[in-house]
Amino acid sequence: MKTINIHNDLKNEIVTNFIEVYDTDYIYIPISDEKYIKKTGNVLKGELVYDDHNNKYYSSISGNILKIINVKSNKYLVIKNNYKEESINSGRARNLDKLTKDKLISNCLDLNIKNMFLSDIKLLYINCIDDDPYVFNKYMYIKNNMKELDEFCECIANLFNIEKVLFVIKNSNNDLLDMYKLNELENSKVNFKLLPDIYPIGNKLLLHDYLIKNNDEKMIELDDLINMVFSIKKNKINTEKYITINGNNIKNPCVINTKKYAFLNNIIKDLKIIDKKYDIFLNSFISGKKLNNNEVIITDDIDAIIINKKCSDDELECINCGLCVEVCPVKINPLVKNDKCIKCGLCNYICPSKIKIYERNQLNEK
Numbered sequence: 001m002k003t004i005n006i007h008n009d010l011k012n013e014i015v016t017n018f019i020e021v022y023d024t025d026y027i028y029i030p031i032s033d034e035k036y037i038k039k040t041g042n043v044l045k046g047e048l049v050y051d052d053h054n055n056k057y058y059s060s061i062s063g064n065i066l067k068i069i070n071v072k073s074n075k076y077l078v079i080k081n082n083y084k085e086e087s088i089n090s091g092r093a094r095n096l097d098k099l100t101k102d103k104l105i106s107n108c109l110d111l112n113i114k115n116m117f118l119s120d121i122k123l124l125y126i127n128c129i130d131d132d133p134y135v136f137n138k139y140m141y142i143k144n145n146m147k148e149l150d151e152f153c154e155c156i157a158n159l160f161n162i163e164k165v166l167f168v169i170k171n172s173n174n175d176l177l178d179m180y181k182l183n184e185l186e187n188s189k190v191n192f193k194l195l196p197d198i199y200p201i202g203n204k205l206l207l208h209d210y211l212i213k214n215n216d217e218k219m220i221e222l223d224d225l226i227n228m229v230f231s232i233k234k235n236k237i238n239t240e241k242y243i244t245i246n247g248n249n250i251k252n253p254c255v256i257n258t259k260k261y262a263f264l265n266n267i268i269k270d271l272k273i274i275d276k277k278y279d280i281f282l283n284s285f286i287s288g289k290k291l292n293n294n295e296v297i298i299t300d301d302i303d304a305i306i307i308n309k310k311c312s313d314d315e316l317e318c319i320n321c322g323l324c325v326e327v328c329p330v331k332i333n334p335l336v337k338n339d340k341c342i343k344c345g346l347c348n349y350i351c352p353s354k355i356k357i358y359e360r361n362q363l364n365e366k
């Protein structure tokens with residue numbers, strides 16, 4: 001298989017600019033059925049406002065519930081910010097020294113994680129890889145919260161007799177390891193594991209296959225760990241979200257800690273765009289979808305907005321070069337629809353004829 005270091009290929013730089021809490025006048029909670037709305041009138045930060053059994057949405061601001069609006073085929077509950085940050089979370093942060101196994105398991109919100117802690121674990125990997133070359137959310141989160149994550153991991157390692165907890169990062173982010181040593185956080189149980197910066201090494205399924213060799217070795221995502229820190233240690237709902245705003249058509253790339261359910265348009269208006277003609281990609285330049293408009297609400301599944309100079313979309317004839325087959329990490333023929341596809345988008349990226357192979361297969365799925 002041909003491997004590509006996309007960072008080197010695109011020559012983009014590590015994003016170091018961080019904006020702490022991007023506040024917003026309004027938030028827009030996505031709803032599918034009005035009968036599941038749990039609140040009217042005033043609302044507190046962290047208060048449950050919508051629960052249809054599949055989705056639970058908590059307000060990320062304090063303020064007033066205004067109305068329901070329709071945007072295209074989607075419905076949103078609009079909440080106006082009173083900027084008082086009044087929070088429902090009256091619970092105090094828990095002291096990790098007093099935490100027990102049972103308390104930890106009972107406060108885990110995710111069923112898979114709960115079950116994982118009921119089995120034997122010798123080695124626990126935390127997937128901290130931002131795969132897309134333009135995305136730096138996990139990198140920035142660890143940088144900003146290293147001590148807290150380290151303490152929490154040490155606590156779970158001690159409680160569950162885990163021999164090692166390893167933060168898995170790309171070797172291009174090895175300044176995190178230097179910072180870890182500099183802050184003297186090194187301990188016998190928690191450390192880093194560096195992997196080559198080869199896309200899509202951070203893909204959940206591929207990384208699991210690559211790392212996990214025995215039943216007592218487990219892997220969770222950094223987001224799972226963050227959710228545990230919030231529900232178990234901080235004892236509150238996480239109402240914020242890191243998103244990366246980056247791309248070759250933007251002067252001030254940054255990672256923003258924004259309120260969940262903010263409107264993307266409001267965030268974009270503050271950016272310094274270089275060329276007026278641009279394309280916006282959601283979450284990933286390589287595998288993300290190109291947006292036709294900026295009407296996007298920041299929900300849990302939005303990680304990044306990539307703003308790149310407009311490129312021609314014109315496809316040329318396939319020249320049978322075979323590059324798409326050569327790069328495919330799951331060793332399938334990208335030109336034939338296959339359930340094994342992990343939707344990494346590498347076949348598109350490498351194609352000299354700019355054929356949208358991956359999009360074609362997605363269309364076939366509908």
Ligand code: SF4
Pocket residue numbers: 327328329330331332333334340341342343344345346347348358
């Ligand atoms: S076929 Fe799927 S897995 Fe293979 S390169 Fe294309 S998008 Fe990635």
Ligand code: SF4
Pocket residue numbers: 317318319320321322323324325335350351352353354355357
């Ligand atoms: S990379 Fe593009 S041009 Fe080459 S074989 Fe695949 S589809 Fe055809």
